[in-house]
Amino acid sequence: MITIKEVARHAGVSISTVSYVLSGKRSISEETKRRVEQSIIALGYHPNAGARALASNRSRVIGLIVPLRSDHNMPVIMQFVSSIVASARDYDYDVLLLTKEAGPGEAHRVTARSMADAIIVMDVESADPRVPELRTVDAPVVLLGMPDDHQGLNCVDLDFASAGRQMVGHLADRGHRSIALIGSPPAVYERGTSYAARLLAGFQQETAKRNLPASVHSCAADYDAVSACLDDVLRPERGTTGLVVHNEAALGSLLLELRRRSLKVPADLSVITLCPDDVARGLAVPLTSIAVPADELGALAVEMVTGRLEREHPPEIRLLQPQLTDRGSTSTR
Template sequence: MVKIADVARHAKVSPSTVSYALSGKRPISPQTRQRIEESIRVLGYRPHAGARSLASSQSRVLALVLPLRKGVHVPVLMQFATSVLTAAREHNHDVLLLAQDEGDEGIVRVAKSAMADAFIIMDVELEDRRLPLLRTLDQPSVLIGFPADPTGLTCVDLDFRGAGEACVEHLAALGHRSVALIGSPPEVYLRGTGFARRVTAGFTAAADRLGMRSIAHPCPETPAAARAMAERLIREDPSLTAVVVHNESVIQPLIAAFTAMGLRVPQDLSVIAICPDETAEQALVPITSVSIPSDEIGTRAVGLLMAKLVGRDAPETTVLPARLTPRSTTAPPGSL
């Protein structure tokens, strides 16, 4: 087992200097701290978490604010939560999950009680009521998502506008001229949730730029709503040849509904989803999709927080590019 003395020898400092670097009881020069941190990494030293917390007055806990609101797709949210938990453990931190929609109140309660050293905020709205508070807290925070004004905040997310654009561009390249977006449940848009609004904006802008007919509708997350939406789209535009789905709950019910109407996928109707790769790959017919990289986003969010906790600079915005993977549900219109 690696001990403090081993770290001290490797970093060419005294054991007390290593102890001070870990506890924060005395100031250590940046050069010395960097050397100690490198020795800890190389040797694989793991200080006792309880002892470090007591010595440094840190909880070594990250609070993940993930309100389970109406219209959210819980399986995808849990993928984000798992990625945050896994990344936090790699940094010897635990995660406190705040799943109730408490607004400021839950964050204030945790901040005042020192239960957590920092916050990761999810389900970010364009005009999010939590932002003024986050800008004033002593504890650092990272948002998974972008508000309308991210000034003074640290945000990371997929380029959801780019995701909407990528779907339309892929379909246009295949020769489609009429496309529909089946979006998130209505309440998600009513809350002004950033990712949903950005997908719609990107979808509409790309269709307009490419001279395509387009329609976009929110869709409740039930099979009955999916069937009704399929019928509505064909009724509104009988020439429709492609749909983009940004609503994980209704992807399979929609495909089943279109099939029941006599439309073959992809020969008569191409389908693209914005969803996790697992959802697209494990479907009965693998679905062309833009991936939601929950693992990478969660890992990036934790990494940004770790940098802020030790006083290092962190970029205000981290945007992951949209990546489309063609599979079996898209083809030129009218293909055999």
């Protein structure tokens, strides 16, 4: 690995001069600066985190708080993490992944010890107990999610309520008059996870507005749970003809069980879901879906948090509007 000492030798300057060029703390002649920069490029030098911290009084690290729970769909979580890591590198930041289910003091602990310059928080709850602390952290904080009490906070997320309304509308406009929501696992609702609550609210608002009979079913992702859920959803008296699915981990089992019951999508039952596009495309029956834009949301979170490291910004809520892709899994009734 190339060191700052080797850069200094190659450029014919002192180590401190290289450091000043990197940090911009002292005025260096344009000719000397150009020579140092050429040496950095020629040698492929990358200052390590410790050197950057000494030069700029910053760690060049973003803390990402994402407690890993048993009810999380890890492939989707990792899409968000990968997007944040890749976007942070574009801004010359590293990411410190904080996965322990820590209490409200975690953001203060990380920033107070200079472990990170800023914080991104995932797995946001509707009544998130971390909110009071996050308002007082002496560093930029962005929530990838939106609690009910979001005053004074920076949040970025998909507009899940709008997504719920849009999926109901898609089915209702095709003549469906009895719709079921197969939702997230029970633990997700019990914990008050914000995205699940907001999609449920949007679903219920739209079915009430259109005076549609509707049922809601929390469902674990394992096959037996999906089968039992369908027993309830498809009770004859419900007359269910359309499913809204907000449980990407259950989709494979759902389609398999429908096939076992000789029910065809969309001839016998229409299905629309909210999940990543690659999941919806890759199923045995490609599903009409609203995308979970993990790449875009992760990049926006990094853009917001790094922007607040450079200058003051007022608190901001950015909700991406849902984008629906019709793959033919819903029919007209």
